[in-house]
Amino acid sequence: MKSATRSRAFPATSTMRPSTLAALLLFAMSQSAMAQGSDGAQAADQPHEASLPAVSVTASQDTLQHLRDDVSSGALGSRTQLETPFSTTIVTGEELADRQANKLGDVFAQDASVSDNSNPYNAWASYITVRGMQLDWQNGFKLDGQPYNGYGITMPYEQLESVELLKGLSGFMYGFGAPGGVVNYVTKKPPATEKQIASVDVGYRSTSVWTEHLDLGGRVGPDSVVGYRFNATHEEGKTYNDGNVRRDSFSLAADARLTRDLTATFGALYQERHASGITTAISTARYTGTSLPATLSGGSSTLQTPDQHLNTNLQIYTAGLHYNLxxxxxxxATYSFSKSTRYRNEGTWYLLDQAGDYDDYRFEGKEGHQLNTFRVMAEGLVKTGPLRHQLVFGADYQKQTTDYGANSFYAQLGTGNLYQPNVNRYDSSGFYTYRAADVTQKALFASDTIALTERWSVLGGLRYTNYEQHGYGLDGSTSSTYTQNGVLxxxxxxxYKLTPGTTLYASYVESLEAGNVVGDTYANAGQLLKPLRSKQYEVGVKSQNARWSATAALFRIERGAQYANSDNVFVEDGESIFQGAEAGADVRLGRDWTVGADLMWIATHYEKGSTNNGNRVAGAPGFVAAAHVNYAVPVVPGLTLGADAKFTGNTSLSPSGDIKVPGYLVMNLGATYTTRIAGHNVGLRAAIDNLTNRRYWEFQYADYIQPGEPRTLSLNARVEF
Known part of the structure; x- marks a missing residue:
């Protein structure tokens, strides 16, 4: 239902030359030929099996909101969205391709509960606000249910089967985490049958970014015992803000059916990404005005300097066993290891006045995170008299380490103005890291979903956690320690099942989030803060029907407040309160039209603190509305046109509440076309984001803003073999 809401841009001097693309095509065709050699010429005899499904610009017209699809719920196991008593969203791989997602804000452009704070060309790539709360980049991101650190990471969306969002608190399901929610990226998996998968696609984004992507999958060995799915992506080019980006991504998912009941799995994802001329962070911490300066395009070259860069490396490896007892x-049983590193040279411009004057500060240094996790879990069904129990038992171990730059550079380079080229430069090398902090969680969990009748059921779950965190100095000595055992x-x-396709629910959940290491821009930089406790109350309804689907929820969240005080010390003080309502629906009208809308209203305030009591919480827009429409053109089979729009209401920029980010409306157009050419399935996609080239400010973080991205064009062509 939505066209792409962002576009990647990459230079015309892409290193993926036509010869390289030809090699990929030949490799894919060879895989196809091997499959035909083993199965006979099935592609020619059975074209209906290989044909592309009808594609819509934003959502599958067959499943609407995907409420009958499974969504991962951590310690609750996998259950459908209809059976999950929390607000959730699923974005499928086809929807990601149709939107041509380039950052996390693109993925959830259709969801009014999600506000976009992300930027594909600086360290804010994974920043979104859910129900007015920033996602926790330390604990809020999972890959196939396993955690990794998401700071500065742009995921390879073309290699994903789907992206899931659990809104709100996740304490029981995943352990420590901020109450904004949890994003779970689901990688493409091996096919369940012997059918081979082979496709190549090529994409272009303005101003000049090219992407090449290869997708291969199948099953091999006696009785097809081993399945595999391999994806590779290269993208490179000149970005819309006159910077450059280069990315190489690889992922592999494999399974082995060792016996009828025992299956082993393995997964790996590796990505190296370099972005130069990245967009500068803009802070209002020193701003003296009561309204923001005049807007400018996110594509303006005055917002970056060529010496700024962000180089990231992401590695995630998982292994597991699944046994049907x-x-x-x-x-x-599942083990995972993830490692993410960043080397960034990033400017922070402290705005001074409405004319756009600023003090220019620069950070350069290296950072890194590692996560080791292990989980064992048992899931089953039992009956006690008239009651049916869905039981889950398990144990978790997780250790997260944080490495910060031992010799990072942070200082003022000079001054400048938003509307004039920046002439300040700084670039060095030889940076290294030290172990700054580690966090260890050991947990036991159990839940019981009891079917009281055919319609009524009740769920109860409890996680018991022993938690320990340490902060370290440059010499390796322990500078701070926080330990708490028996955290519940x-x-x-x-x-209540109103009908087989309609669920009413009421839920309550508590959560703790790990203490943050205070960033370099604050007076207490490096301090390790204590964990925060949150509570959430929610009532809602989910309904999936043949021609329409709908969801709605009322919620209240109570969370410990964090902000920078008047002395620029980042403190924990008082509580943040979030109360709101969200609702969404998709409707299929006739044979060719699908329309949908999504709304969120939220009221927030600070309380019980030493300052800011009664003020709106920074980053929480009061109102967000999104709408989308798709039209399957009957006279051109395979062609679907789409349009979407999203309005984000004004947002308080800081806890003091003295500056608001004005509301804005962004509109997008898109089209997809599927056909067969020379016996191969072909899919073509096009999208124009920010159709009117609207200039606007976005909230990015408390006391930080960014300009909205300019109008961009995205094109993609995929061939299946």
């Missing part, structure tokens, strides 16, 4: 019980994070819910 009986028809009703399964056992699983419960969840309870009551569900």
């Amino acid at each position: 009986s028809p009703d019980w399964t056992l699983s 994070t419960p969840t309870v819910a009551l569900m």
